[in-house]
Amino acid sequence: MPVAARKKQDLEAALNDVRDAAAAVDEPESRQKLAAALASKRAMVVERAAKVVKEHSLSDFSAALRDAYQRLLDGGPKADPGCRAKVAVLEALDVLEWTDHEPFLSASRYVQEEAAWGPPVDTAAGVRVRGVLALARLGYADLPILAGERFEDSQPPVRAAVADALAAFGERSSAGLLLHKLRVGDDDPLVKLACMSALMALAPDWGLPYLSPLVASGHGEARELAALALGQSHRPDAADALIAALESAVRSTEREAVLRGLGLHRSDRAADVLLKLIETGAAADARAAVKALAPRRFEPGLREKIVAHAARNARVDLNDTLAKALAD
Numbered sequence: 001m002p003v004a005a006r007k008k009q010d011l012e013a014a015l016n017d018v019r020d021a022a023a024a025v026d027e028p029e030s031r032q033k034l035a036a037a038l039a040s041k042r043a044m045v046v047e048r049a050a051k052v053v054k055e056h057s058l059s060d061f062s063a064a065l066r067d068a069y070q071r072l073l074d075g076g077p078k079a080d081p082g083c084r085a086k087v088a089v090l091e092a093l094d095v096l097e098w099t100d101h102e103p104f105l106s107a108s109r110y111v112q113e114e115a116a117w118g119p120p121v122d123t124a125a126g127v128r129v130r131g132v133l134a135l136a137r138l139g140y141a142d143l144p145i146l147a148g149e150r151f152e153d154s155q156p157p158v159r160a161a162v163a164d165a166l167a168a169f170g171e172r173s174s175a176g177l178l179l180h181k182l183r184v185g186d187d188d189p190l191v192k193l194a195c196m197s198a199l200m201a202l203a204p205d206w207g208l209p210y211l212s213p214l215v216a217s218g219h220g221e222a223r224e225l226a227a228l229a230l231g232q233s234h235r236p237d238a239a240d241a242l243i244a245a246l247e248s249a250v251r252s253t254e255r256e257a258v259l260r261g262l263g264l265h266r267s268d269r270a271a272d273v274l275l276k277l278i279e280t281g282a283a284a285d286a287r288a289a290v291k292a293l294a295p296r297r298f299e300p301g302l303r304e305k306i307v308a309h310a311a312r313n314a315r316v317d318l319n320d321t322l323a324k325a326l327a328d
Helices: 003-023 028-038 043-056 059-079 081-095 102-108 125-138 143-150 156-169 172-184 189-202 204-217 221-233 236-248 252-265 268-280 283-296 302-311 319-325
Strands: none
Touching: 003 028, 003 043, 028 043, 028 059, 043 059, 043 081, 059 081, 059 102, 081 102, 081 125, 102 125, 102 143, 125 143, 125 156, 143 156, 143 172, 156 172, 156 189, 172 189, 172 204, 189 204, 189 221, 204 221, 204 236, 204 252, 221 236, 221 252, 236 252, 236 268, 252 268, 252 283, 268 283, 268 302, 283 302, 283 319, 302 319
């Protein structure tokens, strides 16, 4: 048998072992298969086994996962192209609440450049994301210091994860880092949104004065991101800011951004404002209000309220909008 065919056959057999083990994880033979898979030199096999361990919370495999992660690190890009196995192992360790911060700290700074058309490509953003988030779970004391470093990461998902990690860490003084990052700016809107949301979580008495002017008189992206962050906070005073911005907005495009924020707020007060617009608003406002409230359509009785209020709007036919927005 040719070498390539034999390698393919061996890989398929190893993956089948992991699949079989997943179907009966409590059996001793299955445990042996998972242990062998985590010790495999094939990244795909390690990845699949780590996912099984995570899914079933098999805490007795924590040490094997740690060993697998170190082996993948030592092997460099050839051992795990694309870093999928390392990410799966880190996710499993995090779910199993591994308490040693070292693998997560190294992960938060790990860069893996791989050959591509043109310059090499860093494929380890997911590794750094998992490392930063796990350190937040651990309450790693130097996380705010690390955040200052990682906010300069070249990859937007990592910078967004830093903001999420600071919010989870829960240290109010870290809000200063978030404010600084927002003042400096970022090219990626998801990073900005993560920083705004984290600021509202850690220091709303600073976040609200920062975001309220943006949602009231900001332009384009700034207005929309501020509205989303205020809505996600679910705070009553954030609803006040959104409703005030809605009342002062002149253009329908400005109101649409605010309505999306109200849709995320999840409060009865926000729902009442949106329902009123569905019933009495002009075409653009009524349609935007339906779309904003649609994600809440599975709440008891709300779908029926949306439909009833839309039927009473004499200014616009909302049937097409309802059909698309309320589809299951």
